[in-house]
Amino acid sequence: MSAKLDAQGTLRGFKRMAPVSLFVVAFGLAFGVAAIQHGLSSLETLLMSGLIFAGASQFAALELWGPTLPLTALVATTFAINARHLLMGASLYPWLRHLPPGQRYACLGVMSDSNWAMAVGDHQRGETNVGVLFGGGIALWTAWMLGTCLGVVFGSGISEPQRFGLDVIMGCFLLAMLVGSKHKPSLALLLPWCVAGGAALLALYYLPPNAHVIVGALAGGLTGMLIPQANPQKET
Amino acid sequence: MxxxxxxxxxxxxxxxxxxxxxxxxxxxxxxxxxxGPKVEQFINAMAGSVLVAVIVPLAAQGDWGARLALLATLVAMLLVRKPLIAITAGVATAALWRLV
Structure with missing residues (x-):
């Protein structure tokens, strides 16, 4: 088994990701609107999408954005939401280790949920070209930026966002990601999620501001780690 | 800061x-x-938990427009499993609620 990255493979990956990218434009638009409503400037919004390129963590950052920026909470929340990348990158390591380090980290730098899933499929079929990860990532990034730009333009033109329900985009997006992150909602995760919700509420009322996200994430993570897995082979 | x-x-x-x-x-x-598997279990459970920890306070502290929007998103997501449709349903619910 080996791996290679070339221009043709990257272009093929870009094209294969095009249908998914259309949806990403819509999500980017939602983020652009939400970010402007939360008081970010156009430049800040575009930089967030361009440099972070991770939807759920960007939406969650908006929730913490305010007159004082809680840097620790922002970093911890970003890490907790994107920690799944660690597992995704680890799962692709047997494939990517055959690439020169520069190419390997370039591919991982644009790794997102959709191109990762396609890359896992390619690797399992014995494909050696990692173009779907890199080219697909570039397609997703381009779509995310395009959508964010549209959202910034659109969002700047609305004066009363609450009237149109636009202030709830962030919560609805995160909830949709939560339900849809797995194809079948796993019952084994319901207990950690309930613990996380309870802990977050307690922290909201009894702990300093912005502690609730970290407290909930840790409480849920620990619960998930401690409950016995009924069928460990089924876990991906 | x-x-x-x-x-x-x-x-x-x-x-x-x-x-x-x-x-x-x-x-x-x-x-x-x-x-290891324990670390993997921790990360898998934490990924959803952090979203729960953001969403639950939104419902607890939001108005009924926000609460019903989240409910509509959840129901739509469980029924059709299409995030864009679910988010649109949520936003429309909040807009309609505040119209009344």
Whole structure:
């Protein structure tokens, strides 16, 4: 088994990701609107999408954005939401280790949920070209930026966002990601999620501001780690 | 940290570095020691938990428009499993509620 990255493979990956990218434009638009409503400037919004390129963590950052920026909470929340990348990158390591380090980290730098899933499929079929990860990532990034730009333009033109329900985009997006992150909602995760919700509420009322996200994430993570897995082979 | 243009850009840069670290970190860790099942369970449970921890306070502290929007999103998501439709349902619910 080996791996290679070339221009043709990257272009093929870009094209294969095009249908998914259309949806990403819509999500980017939602983020652009939400970010402007939360008081970010156009430049800040575009930089967030361009440099972070991770939807759920960007939406969650908006929730913490305010007159004082809680840097620790922002970093911890970003890490907790994107920690799944660690597992995704680890799962692709047997494939990517055959690439020169520069190419390997370039591919991982644009790794997102959709191109990762396609890359896992390619690797399992014995494909050696990692173009779907890199080219697909570039397609997703381009779509995310395009959508964010549209959202910034659109969002700047609305004066009363609450009237149109636009202030709830962030919560609805995160909830949709939560339900849809797995194809079948796993019952084994319901207990950690309930613990996380309870802990977050307690922290909201009894702990300093912005502690609730970290407290909930840790409480849920620990619960998930401690409950016995009924069928460990089924876990991906 | 008070919100200024500089601190906002700094925060975005640090969040970007954090995210990049998670993207390349998995491969770097694997090249030294494999990630064990307990760590994997922790990360899998934490991924959803952090979203729950953001959403629950929104419902607890929001108005009924926000609460019903979240409910509509949840129901739509369970029925059709299409995030865009579910989010649109949520936003429309909040808009309709506030219209009345």
């Amino acid at each position: 008070p919100l200024t243009t500089t601190t906002a850009l700094l925060a975005i840069l640090i969040m970007a570095l954090t995210t990049f670290t998670t993207r390349i970190g998995g491969a770097i860790i694997m090249s030294r020691i494999p990630i």
